[in-house]
Amino acid sequence: MIPLMLDLTGRRVLIFGGGDVGARKAAHFSHEAEVTVFSRSFSPNLDGLTIRRQEGDLSALSDEALRDLLSGAFLAVAATPDPELNDRIGRLCAEAGVLFNNAAGVPGDVIIPSVVRGNRFLVAVSTYGRSPAVSRYLRMRLEADYADLDRMIKLQEEIRPMLRETEPVQAERSRILWAILSDGEIRVALTADYARARAMAIERYLHA
Numbered sequence: 365m366i367p368l369m370l371d372l373t374g375r376r377v378l379i380f381g382g383g384d385v386g387a388r389k390a391a392h393f394s395h396e397a398e399v400t401v402f403s404r405s406f407s408p409n410l411d412g413l414t415i416r417r418q419e420g421d422l423s424a425l426s427d428e429a430l431r432d433l434l435s436g437a438f439l440a441v442a443a444t445p446d447p448e449l450n451d452r453i454g455r456l457c458a459e460a461g462v463l464f465n466n467a468a469g470v471p472g473d474v475i476i477p478s479v480v481r482g483n484r485f486l487v488a489v490s491t492y493g494r495s496p497a498v499s500r501y502l503r504m505r506l507e508a509d510y511a512d513l514d515r516m517i518k519l520q521e522e523i524r525p526m527l528r529e530t531e532p533v534q535a536e537r538s539r540i541l542w543a544i545l546s547d548g549e550i551r552v553a554l555t556a557d558y559a560r561a562r563a564m565a566i567e568r569y570l571h572a
């Protein structure tokens with residue numbers, strides 16, 4: 365498995381099965397991709413999402429009809445509770461060259477990770493499918509322990525060009541940026557008052 369960050373704007377994503385799991389997978393994609401959920405029934409968790417719904421029974425569909433559904437899709441997720449049905453969708457995806465994620469059955473070529481997202485960063489966590497609970501646990505730990513991360517990135521983004529003006533030696537610029545990153549008092553200030561943290565960083569590390 366190799367991690368990638370993909371821009372799915374305008375790409376078609378198909379979710380088969382609209383239960384709570386299908387809804388979570390749909391939410392993973394629907395803020396960017398064109399998501400269609402094909403299912404016999406639809407979880408209330410789908411209600412707030414920007415998706416297309418297509419109602420129907422997958423077991424009644426021929427391979428030909430399923431291939432038609434998949435045509436033009438970038439990625440498909442099988443999230444029905446029937447592993448045989450999910451695996452059949454997976455085989456058709458492999459034939460058609462459509463990326464495939466299986467919520468229950470033979471793993472596809474895509475894993476949906478736990479995601480920590482800020483305005484300025486993105487972290488994705490996987491356990492290779494061995495323990496989704498651990499992925500979730502790590503996600504929650506990262507969210508709790510690095511609540512100031514977005515602001516730290518903003519601070520680094522602001523300080524870097526300032527440093528380029530005042531400090532000609534790259535190794536020294538790097539050392540200063542690391543010192544700001546590991547300054548506990550700046551980290552604490554960042555959670556409460558960005559301007560104060562910024563002033564502290566400039567005072568301590570740029571005017572030294």
Ligand SMILES: C[C@@]1(CC(=O)O)c2cc3[nH]c(cc4nc(cc5[nH]c(cc(n2)[C@H]1CCC(=O)O)[C@@](C)(CC(=O)O)[C@@H]5CCC(=O)O)C(CC(=O)O)=C4CCC(=O)O)c(CCC(=O)O)c3CC(=O)O
Pocket residue numbers: 388389392465466467468469474475476477478479489490491492493494495496497498499500503
């Ligand atoms: C392989 C994978 C396939 C895929 O890509 O979907 C997969 C598969 C399976 N999950 C199962 C169970 C649970 N999954 C969750 C939650 C999440 N599952 C997610 C991803 C993945 N799940 C992929 C691997 C990710 C990795 O590599 O770590 C997350 C990260 C992302 C998301 O879904 O959005 C999201 C957490 C989001 C977050 O909160 O951050 C919980 C809830 C909980 O933990 O409370 C439970 C119940 C507890 C438990 O069983 O652990 C079962 C057994 C079903 C059964 O027993 O019937 C299977 C099937 C199997 O194992 O065969």
Ligand SMILES: NC(=O)C1=CN([C@@H]2O[C@H](COP(=O)(O)OP(=O)(O)OC[C@H]3O[C@@H](n4cnc5c(N)ncnc54)[C@H](O)[C@@H]3O)[C@@H](O)[C@H]2O)C=CC1
Pocket residue numbers: 380381382383384385386402403404405406407420421422423424443444445446449466467468496
């Ligand atoms: N990958 C993951 O993250 C997780 C996977 N699972 C597994 O995912 C599966 C789905 O879980 P839930 O969403 O909770 O189940 P659910 O029973 O709530 O929802 C299943 C959905 O699939 C639809 N469906 C079932 N058969 C269909 C068919 N032949 N044609 C059209 N639609 C059909 C149903 O109408 C329903 O909307 C379960 O097997 C579960 O074990 C469970 C937890 C996490």
